[in-house]
Amino acid sequence: MLADVTAEAQQCITTHPRDGRQAREVGQYRTSGLLLFYSRDERLEGLAVDGLRGPQVHAEGVPLTGRVPSEVERWMTARAAERFPQDGFELGYLGTGVPCSWSLGLVVSVQRMADHLVTRPVIFTECVLDDPRHILPRQAWIIY
Numbered sequence: 001m002l003a004d005v006t007a008e009a010q011q012c013i014t015t016h017p018r019d020g021r022q023a024r025e026v027g028q029y030r031t032s033g034l035l036l037f038y039s040r041d042e043r044l045e046g047l048a049v050d051g052l053r054g055p056q057v058h059a060e061g062v063p064l065t066g067r068v069p070s071e072v073e074r075w076m077t078a079r080a081a082e083r084f085p086q087d088g089f090e091l092g093y094l095g096t097g098v099p100c101s102w103s104l105g106l107v108v109s110v111q112r113m114a115d116h117l118v119t120r121p122v123i124f125t126e127c128v129l130d131d132p133r134h135i136l137p138r139q140a141w142i143i144y
Contacts (some may be wrong), residue, residue, distance in 0.1 A: 026139055037136050046124035048140045051111045057121045059104050068117045072108050073099045094133050096141065102129060109143055
């Protein structure tokens, strides 16, 4: 629930891409482990969850935050095969090799935990479906 998060002090950053794309607002909620991405007209377009200190995010009852990436990828692959057997585009991979479910609006990115990787969900709205990697700001995709 974002109700508890909005009470936390937010640090806002405006991003100005050099390629002429529209600027975006990034709301950082450090204590809650969330980055929220807004369009210039203040519409929420997506959010990234810190894999170490962010809230546990579930999709269809499956936990997505702070997990072994291959486990979540197996679930996403099985889900795509079961729910969308004729749709070769339901499950995709972004340039960094992380899986993406278009029907869920979900990219399961990763971040480091010592010398291991854990999942860092990036969730986006329908208006970002065309190209989440380039529409959402760089902060959504950084692996740290």
